[in-house]
Amino acid sequence: MDAITTNTLTLGYGDEDIIKDLDLHIPKGEITVFIGSNGCGKSTLLKSLARLLKPKEGSIVLNGHDIAHTSTKKIAKDLAILPQSPVAPEGLTVLQLVKQGRYPYQNWFKQWTEEDEEAVNYAIRVTGTEDLVDRKVDSLSGGQRQRAWIAMTLAQDTDTILLDEPTTYLDMTHQIEILDLLHDLNEQENRTIIMVLHDLNLACRYADHIVAIHDKKVFQQGDPDTIITPQLIHSVFGLQCQVTCDPICGSPLCIPYSKGRHMKGVNNDETTVNKQPIK
Amino acid sequence: MLKHHTFKISGIFLGIIIVVLLMWSSVVLGLTKVSTQDVINSLFSFDGSNQHIIIQDTRIPRALIAAAAGASLAIAGAVMQGLTHNPLASPSIFGINAGASFFVVLGVTFFGVTSLEGFTWLAFTGAAIAAIIVYVLGSMGRDGLTPIKITLAGAAMAALFSSLTQGMLTLNERSLDQVLFWLAGSIQGRDLDLLIGLLPYLLVGWLLSLLIGKHMNVLAMGEDVAKGLGQRTILIKIFGALIVVLLAGGTVAIAGPIGFIGIVIPHVARWFVGIDYRWVIPYSGLLGAMLLLMADIGARYVIAPQEAPVGVVTALIGVPFFIYIARRGIHE
Secondary structure, eight states, X not given: OEEEEEEXXXXXXXXXXXXXXXXXXXXXXSEEEEEOSTTSSHHHHHHHHTTSSOOSEEEEEETTEEGGGSOHHHXXXXXXXXXXXXXXXXXXXXXXXXXXXXXXXXXXXXXXXXHHHHHHHHHHHHTTOGGGTTSBGGGSOHHHHHHHHHHXXXXXXXXXXXXESTTTTOOHHHHHXXXXXXXXXXXXXXXXXXXXXXXXXXXXXXXXXXXXXXXXXXXXXXXXXXXXXXXXHHHHXXXXXXXXXXXXXXXEEEEEOOSSOOOTTOXXXXXXXXXXXXX | OOOSHHHHHHHHHHHHHHHHHHHHXXXXXXXXXXXXXXXXXXXXXXXXXXXXXXXXXIIHHHHHHHHHHHHHHHHHHHHHHHHHTOTTOOTTTTTHHHHHHHHHHHHHHHHOOOSHHHHHHHHHHHHHHHHHHXXXXXXXXXXXXXXXXXXXXXXXXHHHHHXXXXXXXXXXXXXXXXXXXXXXXXXXXXOHHHHHHHHHHHHHHHHHHHHHHHHHHHHTTOHHXXXXXXXXXXXXXXXXXXXHIIIIIHHHHHHOOOOSHHHHXXXXXXXXXXXXXXXXXXXXXXXXXXXXXXXXXHHTTTTTTSOOOHHHHHHHHHHHHHHHHHHHHHHO
């Protein structure tokens, strides 16, 4: 069962195509991670899946319905997106922010209901932001702020959640904290999570399904244990690396060849590829 | 800041009372002495005396127009600041008032327009054209609408329209006297019919502005977040632009381009009620009415026995505040 599928999807700005003729199937109830080099179009693809960017050609189907023919309010009840580094208006409190997640459920007649209240309380509890509710969003640390924004997306009460680089600008502790939270949401509540991540090793740890994007297309997709190989990394990122086994999780671990301090007695035959003089 | 809902609601009632008191003061105060009894008499037993004529033809229209124009400009400013994410946005800074004035002067100078309806539609057209040009110029390029680009576009259009207006006036000196006092922004000597003719447009603008607050709160979190929450952001922007054109254009038709209320008042309103536009907009309306009523009363005394254009008085109040906002913006 697919949460989202795309049919011959072409995306771009102006005359320039960023994604070309893409047929993609994103499984329901799993964590899917888009990887690829800077500017390869993974954020653009994520945006288009959340109808923030209109496709040039092709269609996107969410839970069996073409999103171009579905009301945007209805989509907002099935799919939530957290854009990259969103900015809250100066002075907005965490509680006010989270409450905005209920926007798609309100209309002229139906204002704030019991259900809205419960959804907001749930989102605050799950993200552990109880102590922050009265704080201003702009006064929070990076990790707290990201948890507050995730709480807003959770208040939206959707089966599918899209996140564009949710760990950017966070230190390692907070990166793990955010990804663990997303992992639990997937594991315990069977929510479909689709996100863009820059850190390959974290992507391999948390993803059930990896989509590697290169040259306007999906280069390869599937289970990280089978698709993450030195060949794939080289083709997609242009980087030489070794892939070994993550000693903690057992997932693939990419270790790039590079310059820097090289200890004696360490075998690094292949480093020559990156040791050529800079032109 | 007023935190609790009860305080915010009480503030609205207090604001209405203050506006009514100021309107009363505006009727009573001035060069011709008028007592409370005179006002009551003129309303219920009009005797055609000079005093009663002044009350009915000058003072009362003036008080009503000041309140309506002040409220409209302040609301237009609040909506513009919310939609453009820009603390400097206002009908005067972004060239909306200048565009409306330009079209009115154009009509007066070259097409001999004298009717109220002509004035009104010219002002609406000018405001709409200025708004569209500023928006398009401000959102060109791949990064879309940015506060700095739209401010530059607004300042450029304001300068362009003012220069064109001045150019037209130099070419055609006959209309100079007729238009000059109006151009400085004034609510003196305006007919009540003018306000009554415009009231339907202003009412629509006020009503829409009260309904749009909640949606502006969502849009304030950014275009992508708002769309993700299922908002049709283009609709909110169109309604916002309609409010600005109706309220700023309408005010220019009655009172000429009065500056600084649109920029100053929304900040004062935010100081009272925070960033929730459901409250910022009604508070802006009330505070805007208060400021223009006070400025208009002041305009009778600053160079007495002559009257200063009220636009000059609002500028005297507004400029120091403008500098304060600009400096605060730099430090943060």
